[in-house]
Amino acid sequence: MGLKVGIIGGGNMANAIIGGLIQKGFNAKDLAVSEPDVSKLHQLRDKFGINVSTDNNDLVNFKFNNSNNCAGIDIIILAVKPQIMNLVAQGISKTSQNVKPLVISIAAGVLLKDLKLWIGKDVSIVRCMPNTPALLGEAATVFFGDTNVSKRQKDAAELVLASVSRKVYWVEKEHLLDVVTGVSGSGPAYFFLLIECLENAGVKLGLPNHIARGLAIQTCLGAGKMASESDVSPAELRKRVTSPNGTTEAAIKVAKNNKIENLWFTVVKSASDRAAELGKELSSKL
Template sequence: MSTPRITFIGAGNMAASLIGGLRAQGIAAERIRASDPSPQQREAIAAQHGIETLEDNAQALADADIVVLAIKPQVMQAVCRDLAPHLPEQALVVSIAAGIACDSLQRWLGRELPLVRCMPNTPALLGLGASGLYANAQVSAAQRQQAERLLGAVGISVWLEEERLIDAVTAVSGSGPAYFFLLIEAMSSAGQQLGLPRETAIELVLQTALGAARMARESDVDASELRRRVTSPNGTTEAAIKAFQAGGFEALVGQALNAAAHRSTELAEQLGK
């Protein structure tokens, strides 16, 4: 199968990351185009990746095999209604906008069509993203592969059998980087309170976070076993772990992720009207 022609509606940071990943995979610049209302954004992405950029969304859609909706959820309805008359008949639509359900997208686009909804996260900007993907019934096996390659250009992707699980992905990985940033902040602050210079505390915490994530990623055992291996009886690590657990650490994490998932559901209901 020939390389599909891909159009990005919106040329912000996430679109730029996906385009950069595709180009790094060897996708030719002439197979990719992007539209954006900002002249500065168009000039920057064209200069960086050598792709065609346009101001007019309808013109950008011409001959597109894949249309990536990379715009803010708040403007999605208006943009989709404008796109509807110009959308190529068999184009795969991929939405990376948070909180917009497939039913809403199809209603605004005016017909049933192959649609993949996905939730990437910000480490995609470094090629280290994690994305959950859901495909509706109109998506073919070949189009699933195309969507997987698209998101795989900036990290890992996993398929979901039910669209409602997008809310869980949002809670776990979509919002997840912020949880780790919060832990980094807290550990750095605690290190300073223990007497370490600020720069030293931050450097130690960042490298520890990076090393722990890599160990967990590359190990043949799960995180709980790795934790047990570094927790000596009556040692310093055990003292810290017991303090975490006494404060209800696991329950608090569960509450936090449930709050995020619930808010994701609420936003979908509000934005999809």
């Protein structure tokens, strides 16, 4: 592909992204991870054949033992805990201002203004919010970029995160990332809860646990696939399943009578509001 991509932080997301990039045709020699845990680095190196280092600035310079190429990296993904983001970002500030890579942060709650303060205002920075299905290559990912980010860099950011995502979107206002957190960031837990509730209901009504769980999981999976592949809205799909005076109508009436739409609005808004609060709290502490 030609792009040199590095990830600071060697956890599950690094593993998923590196694996996805290699599947998409990226050369392992163009990929790198920096991480203080040497055992994690060795695992990534042995699994993928990528460049590894314990020095973040070596990653930014793309300087490794097996290469004299110090032309610099094209894209850095910051995949570290929000609580240490300021230390990591400040530590690569000077090198990043020299190399001028595109920096992508996947840390929840770390605001763009803080990233620019630590890394440098002239460095192009994108905030990115994937969700946990990225570990299976099934993420929904949303981006927000500062004014320094070019169309070419946006395309590159999409290309890289598409390695673990089925859907990618851009928002024009940073605060909408908090709404994204409420919808898709926390969203997998909502579906796990629904599966849990369907399973428990089936068991209470007499089904064996393994059957109730299997039915709930496959129904969730199948409905999601239908919604994803259909050319009509989820509301229309629901109507097509809901026969007059039938079983589904009886269930939907109970849900509507219990104001299920208001409930889910409150659920999503609560998660969104908390995301905004965490961002402010983190910014004030760092």
